[in-house]
Amino acid sequence: MKKLFISATCGLLLAAPANAGEVFGGLYIHDVDTVSTKSGIEDGVDIQLGYRGGHIGSTPLQPYAFGALNTNGETSYAAIGMSAHFGRRLFVRPGLGLAIHNGSDSNFNRADKIAFGSRILFEPELGIGYHISDRASVEASWVHLSHAQLFGGQNPGIDNIGVRFGWKL
Template identity: 65%
Template sequence: MNLALVPLAFLAATPADAGEVFAGVHRQAVNTPLSLSSSEESGVDLSLGYRFGGVGRTRLQPYVFGALNTKGDTSYAAAGLSYRFGDRLYVRPGVGVAIHNGSARNYEVPGNGKIEFGSRVLFEPELAIGLQATDRLGVEASWVHLSHAQLFGKQNPGIDNIGVRLNWRL
């Protein structure tokens, strides 16, 4: 396939097949039962991403996004798959992998000011509850979790980020 034709594919896509751009603001390191050391980091994550159109005739959507922490703590980029259940009101679970710039050391002693994730590559499950406000604009309350699922050690500090996203269908 000629890569020069890729932008034309986006222009030719119908609304049902087109993707969406999303942007979010999340509170980083919210204490939940899924994270052990969330108080180690703080700040706000600003995210920007893209969900591709549905795979085949499904609502399964591949996605990519990046999140930048405003206090210089852990930032990351993620890619995965999400599925949208519902139309005007919906639930969107997703699962992906992320690469981060935080500490990849194994968890040792809490209180050093950084979350030691134990791996540079982490699982990135997420869940959103949304409202499709117009044909193009959607608003979501979302939760994003990063962890290694105890694959790289017994301790798995993880991190939970909770916030809102705006989605714009192309």
């Protein structure tokens, strides 16, 4: 499964021109209890680092891959997916991907960790940002992980909210 995930990540990143991509990084509040989760039990800050490829043709679509490491040793994850970029200076960036995590994949309630019910999760996200210059951008973003109850009735999900800084290569 890990080899498939790594192969898919490489394929997505190679699909876009190398000179049109950007690197990004950010800090996220881990496991924020929102209306889209039944969680809020893990702590810490996530440090996120990733790469976003250039636009695919004349579409707003861009492939991405990133990893998020939790500073408290809670659930960390890596994701690949597609985002879309709408707007010029001020922009909105919705995205949808798949993530693999090191948290509990059990399908029962736990008091100490989120029981995600699956090792592979959907990873929808939404960012609202501003291009500081031609190369630099900053965005506030929300990243959600869950399996949408496809792998069982239990699906607490997790929301991480933070800020990213991007730099075009």
